[in-house]
Amino acid sequence: MRKIQVEICTGTACFVMGASELMLLEEKLPESLQDKVEITGSPCMGNCHSERKSHLPFVKIDGEVIEDANLPDVIERIEKIAEGNKNA
Amino acid sequence: MLNINNNASNINREILVRIARLQLEGKLRDGVHYIPRELAPTDKPPFRCCVYHDRAILRMRVVARLGCSVEDCDEDKPLYDYAAEALKREKPTWPMLTVLHDACNGCVRSHYMVTNACQGCFARPCMVNCPKKAITVDKHAHIDETKCINCGLCMQNCPYHSIIKIPVPCEEACPVGAISKDESGHEKIDYDKCIFCGNCMRSCPFGAMMDKSQLVDVIRHMMENKKKVVALYAPAIASQFRAESGQLEEALLDAGFDKVYEVALGADICADKEAKEFEERMARGDKMMTTSCCSAYVRAVQIHVPELKECVSSTRSPMHYTAEIARKEDPDCITVFIGPCLAKRREGFDDNIVNYVLSIEEVGALLIAKGIEIASLKSKEQKVIPTSTGRNFAKTGGVEEAVAARLKDKSILRPAVINGLDKTGMKTLAMYGMINSGKLPCKPDTPNLIEVMACEGGCIGGPSVITNPKIASVQLGKYVAEGTKTE
Numbered sequence: 001m002r003k004i005q006v007e008i009c010t011g012t013a014c015f016v017m018g019a020s021e022l023m024l025l026e027e028k029l030p031e032s033l034q035d036k037v038e039i040t041g042s043p044c045m046g047n048c049h050s051e052r053k054s055h056l057p058f059v060k061i062d063g064e065v066i067e068d069a070n071l072p073d074v075i076e077r078i079e080k081i082a083e084g085n086k087n088a
Numbered sequence: 089m090l091n092i093n094n095n096a097s098n099i100n101r102e103i104l105v106r107i108a109r110l111q112l113e114g115k116l117r118d119g120v121h122y123i124p125r126e127l128a129p130t131d132k133p134p135f136r137c138c139v140y141h142d143r144a145i146l147r148m149r150v151v152a153r154l155g156c157s158v159e160d161c162d163e164d165k166p167l168y169d170y171a172a173e174a175l176k177r178e179k180p181t182w183p184m185l186t187v188l189h190d191a192c193n194g195c196v197r198s199h200y201m202v203t204n205a206c207q208g209c210f211a212r213p214c215m216v217n218c219p220k221k222a223i224t225v226d227k228h229a230h231i232d233e234t235k236c237i238n239c240g241l242c243m244q245n246c247p248y249h250s251i252i253k254i255p256v257p258c259e260e261a262c263p264v265g266a267i268s269k270d271e272s273g274h275e276k277i278d279y280d281k282c283i284f285c286g287n288c289m290r291s292c293p294f295g296a297m298m299d300k301s302q303l304v305d306v307i308r309h310m311m312e313n314k315k316k317v318v319a320l321y322a323p324a325i326a327s328q329f330r331a332e333s334g335q336l337e338e339a340l341l342d343a344g345f346d347k348v349y350e351v352a353l354g355a356d357i358c359a360d361k362e363a364k365e366f367e368e369r370m371a372r373g374d375k376m377m378t379t380s381c382c383s384a385y386v387r388a389v390q391i392h393v394p395e396l397k398e399c400v401s402s403t404r405s406p407m408h409y410t411a412e413i414a415r416k417e418d419p420d421c422i423t424v425f426i427g428p429c430l431a432k433r434r435e436g437f438d439d440n441i442v443n444y445v446l447s448i449e450e451v452g453a454l455l456i457a458k459g460i461e462i463a464s465l466k467s468k469e470q471k472v473i474p475t476s477t478g479r480n481f482a483k484t485g486g487v488e489e490a491v492a493a494r495l496k497d498k499s500i501l502r503p504a505v506i507n508g509l510d511k512t513g514m515k516t517l518a519m520y521g522m523i524n525s526g527k528l529p530c531k532p533d534t535p536n537l538i539e540v541m542a543c544e545g546g547c548i549g550g551p552s553v554i555t556n557p558k559i560a561s562v563q564l565g566k567y568v569a570e571g572t573k574t575e
Contacts, residue, residue, distance in 0.1 A: 010330040010463070011461055011463065012329065012339075012452070012455050012456065012460060012461050012462045012463070013455075013456045015328070015329055015330065015452070015554065015555065016101060016449070016452030016453065016455070016456055016554050017093070017098055017101060017102075018091075018092075018093025018097075018098060018554070020093070020554070020555040020556040020559040020560070021091060021092070021093050021556050023556070023559050024556060024558065024559070041330065043461075043463055043464070044461045044463070044464070048456075
């Protein structure tokens with residue numbers, strides 16, 4: 001089955017704004033989701049350099065950018081997608 | 089425990105980024121006024137009662153981030169004037185910490201409280217065990233606060249766990265009792281007791297304890313371009329980004345430093361000297377020696393455990409030795425130590441060959457302001473590579489191992505590590521003090537080399553780190569593995 005793709009931005013700006021906490025995602029994921037998610041570190045996604053004043057850090061889940069990302073929000077989003085995949 | 093990266097820490101970093109940007113554009117004085125307004129716009133829900141309250145507190149955060157004390161902050165003095173002062177400042181000003189009274193929640197005095205879970209039981213262990221007869225029970229237990237001495241026996245004895253302690257987080261975190269409430273109920277730091285460990289800073293859920301930034305001063309020297317500004321980066325800093333140390337050095341050069349030194353070089357000198365000193369001390373019959381690289385620890389001994397003073401190694405810190413190397417090459421250079429540490433700001437204040445001490449938060453802000461992406465840079469070739477043991481000073485146990493690796497006869501060594509100076513750590517220190525003064529016996533298995541680090545986990549758990557220590561530990565491992573062998 002296709003896994004949910006989670007890309008954590010590990011660029012300089014995201015790291016200064018706390019991206020390292022997100023790298024603990026693997027151990028914080030509920031057991032039921034562990035094998036459904038593929039987590040990768042991504043080089044700077046470039047969003048922070050755009051004119052639009054965005055909020056760091058960034059995480060991309062299946063291509064969708066989450067701003068001001070934190071662990072609970074990211075896990076919630078993954079749960080929703082997993083739920084949708086199950087029903088599909 | 090609070091996350092290292094939380095709303096309070098992120099807002100303080102955001103302010104640093106904005107200050108750095110403005111200063112680099114030459115607009116600090118005129119632009120600084122708008123930072124509180126930009127960070128607390130009217131179209132976003134406020135953290136406190138209203139955006140105006142948020143802005144008032146942000147204004148004080150800006151003052152601290154300009155390197156000024158907030159305690160004597162004048163409400164009528166425009167940020168423009170604070171910025172002008174910061175740009176003229178010759179030296180960082182005392183003290184390193186500042187308390188934002190208006191952000192300080194003025195938490196209620198630490199006390200014990202009976203909750204609804206109280207069953208008003210028949211045995212009444214709370215009442216029976218209270219040494220001050222402060223508890224009465226009708227349907228529920230009641231604590232008479234005028235009699236209560238906060239001993240906690242009622243809480244320990246309640247079979248329903250119905251009595252709880254309401255702590256004051258900063259007071260609870262301070263290992264040396266340096267923080268207490270003033271008449272107005274706000275926290276005040278007693279700088280005669282403070283060891284600048286930074287525990288209060290990372291524990292306050294309101295972010296009311298702030299370190300005074302020196303970033304404006306360093307950027308000013310870079311822009312003036314009169315003297316060379318050199319960066320001395322601590323081993324813990326190499327663990328803070330997902331990049332190679334050569335890339336980090338390249339990034340620091342791009343950020344405006346003229347030269348970059350690894351403080352691990354100074355750590356190697358420090359370990360060499362400490363190994364030699366340890367051998368000499370043991371030969372002359374000393375009971376024990378402790379490490380001396382952690383300045384919060386050294387201060388803790390000087391102020392709070394005088395019996396242990398003579399055991400602290402007389403070796404200076406890696407920061408000092410690295411500054412010596414830099415000054416030997418260019419006696420006129422401005423030395424800027426970069427670390428995760430508040431106590432180093434204190435140490436730097438007294439060390440006349442260290443001009444400034446920046447936190448990794450400040451350097452991170454500078455990198456963002458300059459739009460530098462570390463991982464995209466070419467790795468700078470490093471001419472002298474420090475040893476793995478020197479680089480591992482950033483981790484608990486690392487200093488002791490570095491000294492051990494340099495001993496001629498390792499059989500004389502009985503090492504011990506104090507991993508974090510919390511209240512328990514302070515008690516362990518006091519115990520070693522009593523052993524040294526003869527009040528407690530020195531047994532054949534009593535440790536003779538004691539490494540003390542004020543932060544749990546070592547410097548990678550410092551109060552100003554930006555990276556979760558678990559992740560930092562892995563990244564430090566790579567950096568350490570690339571070091572040279574100890575001869």
